[in-house]
């Protein structure tokens with residue numbers, strides 16, 4: 001089965017998921033969006049209000065900033081794949097609980113298994129702790145690539161954090177330049 005069809009089949013299954021209590025308050029399951037063939041995957045923590053209402057990750061102000069960040073490295077949203085650690089919105093945008101992340105994990109793992117990205121960028125502390133290392137320190141370790149299960153992975157600040165604290169933006173610009181350089185080095189189809 002092609003990646004696109006495999007991902008569509010997985011999404012159809014995921015849309016009916018009720019494996020954790022977040023299913024009770026969600027409007028939509030926010031599965032993921034983008035190019036199933038992409039070599040670059042972004043992973044955030046979970047849907048916010050706009051994402052929950054629209055069923056798409058990273059819409060609203062944080063999504064616009066993510067689009068701008070992609071533009072800085074000469075990419076468009078359609079060229080990458082974007083997903084979250086949990087697919088349903090935690091109430092009042094609280095951090096997803098450990099048990100919610102654990103229940104949802106197999107969906108993200110299955111997405112990764114189908115897409116097989118060469119590079120993963122975690123957006124924010126929660127995603128970095130889930131994907132890279134449980135003790136990941138976003139303030140100290142953002143922008144540094146490491147090998148995680150055979151994939152090059154790094155983290156940068158979540159766009160929502162950059163909206164709250166613009167003083168982090170210069171560091172994120174450097175991280176984006178690092179990402180572009182690594183993507184040019186190991187991805188064959190992005191640039």
Ligand code: SF4
Pocket residue numbers: 014017018019020021022023029086087088100103104105107
């Ligand atoms: S957050 Fe994940 S595990 Fe929980 S109901 Fe939604 S899709 Fe299922």
